[in-house]
Amino acid sequence: MALSYEQTRMVKGTIPTLQEHGEHIATVFYKTMLKEHPDLNNYFNAVNMKNGSQPRALTKLILAYASNISHISELTPKFERVANKHVSLGIQPDHYEIVCKYLMRAFAAVLGPKMTPEVRTAWTKAYWIMANMLANREQQLYREFESWKGWRRFIVEKKTRETPEGDVVSFDLKPVDGVPLPPFHPGQYVSLRVRVPGSGYLQIRQYSLSDRPRPDRYRLTIKKVMERKELYDSSSSLGSGLSTPSRRSPPLRKPHSRSSSFSTAVESTTGDSFLGIMNYTTKKQGVVSSLMIDEMLEGDVVELSHPAGDFYFDTRNDSGSTPVVLISAGIGISPILSMLNTVVEETKERPITWIHGSRQSIAFQEHVEKLAKTRPQMRTTFFNTAMGNKDLAESTESGGFGYYLEWFNADDMYFGNKSTQYYICGPERFMTDISAYLITNGATLQQIRYEVHSVGSFELEE
Secondary structure (H helix, E strand, C coil), X not given: CCCCHHHHHHHHHHHHHHHHCHHHHHHHHHHHHHHHCHHHHHHCCHHHHHHCHHHHHHHHHHHHHHHCCCCHHHHHHHHHHHHHHHHHHXXXXXXXXXXXXXXXHHXXXXXXXXXXXXXXXXXXXXXXXXHHHHHHHHHHHHHHCCCCCCCEEEEEEEEEECCCCCCEEEEEEEECCCCCCCCCCCCCEEEEEEECCCCCCEEEEEEEECCCCCCCCEEEEEECCCCCCCCCCCCCCCCCCCCCCCCCCCCCCCCCCCCCCCCCCCEECCCCECCCCCCCCCCCCCHHHHHHHHHCCCCEEEEECCCECCCCXXXXXXXXXXXXXXXXXXXXXXXXXXXXXXXXXXXXXXXXXXXXXXXXXXXXXXXXXXXXXXXXXEEEEEEECCCCCHHHHHHHHHCCCHHHHHHCCHHHCCCCCCCCEEEEECCHHHHHHHHHHHHHCCCCHHHEEECCCCCCXXXXXX
């Protein structure tokens, strides 16, 4: 099904025009598709659609694919992330048919007379090469999920505030059906689905699992996201780790003691749903994270997808002795903590370095320090960018992240061991800086793993 030389030439020939009008393509594509298939709104993050990040990510992915159509293997890591995200959302092969129809229509609107029948055929063929790559990988992942099909109901067994501010909360979730949970790779995420009345559709967010695999429960740790200029939900480790702190510290209420600040369709164990008031049109950011932290109670039921994600610590191919360096910022601690809790269960002798920074109170610090006391080979560093240094706190707000390297001790990084594994999770700028620091000191790209927030995020280059 490969493109002919002439078809490849035609596809690449349209790329400059499509790149120039990328925003328009994305807008036309989504507006038309969702108008004629409104049920697809249930798959998209309404905030990311509103601020344009989702449309931009799609256009960027497709044009990157077209630009590298003769070297598709270079896009394999990106496609792997997309496939994992798709299975987490429940994307199916028939969705690709719908996307093709409206994508070609959007291309035609921009290309005009240049969208000849031959160009349309070439682009349609190119699209299906990419779509089949993704769909085939997704079907493979679905088969690995075995008996877990679609969404599964979980009860909130325990809700724990992890910071004094109350803006970081962990949820221990047990499956309602009582069937033992499949193991996951530490670092992976699940999708959580809730209905937010006022939005008109279900809302899905990805949250990293924050504890080691257990057969009876999963734990999610969520940060409440407040409204800010960059409109994306950073409550997930897939979003920003250093978000603006909450101005208030909501207490964890007793089960079934409802306030009226939100409304949703999550259920209690009694089967009753609750209804409050929420203006979805004005509270654009942090809708789901706020709902979970402010309104979700012990005894409520939520829906989760099977764990997925390509950022993880691979316990299957692990020697058990090489150094592991775990670096995180803000709520990026969630997948990194899952890795730590897994690694320390395996051996007490393994060299481990833990580095974590936050602009406010540091979650899980007591837990991590307790682990370190019983493991002589474990080294820990915590840094708080808002404590007694106004300049550092302001530089975090403005995106100047390089300053935190002063907290790093080169001896803790095991640069001399070429088998050392580095795992990074936090804001994109943070990961870029840390990756550059590691590479400058001799680490290779093969040693570094990082959690990418979205399809269009940064890539390390040789």
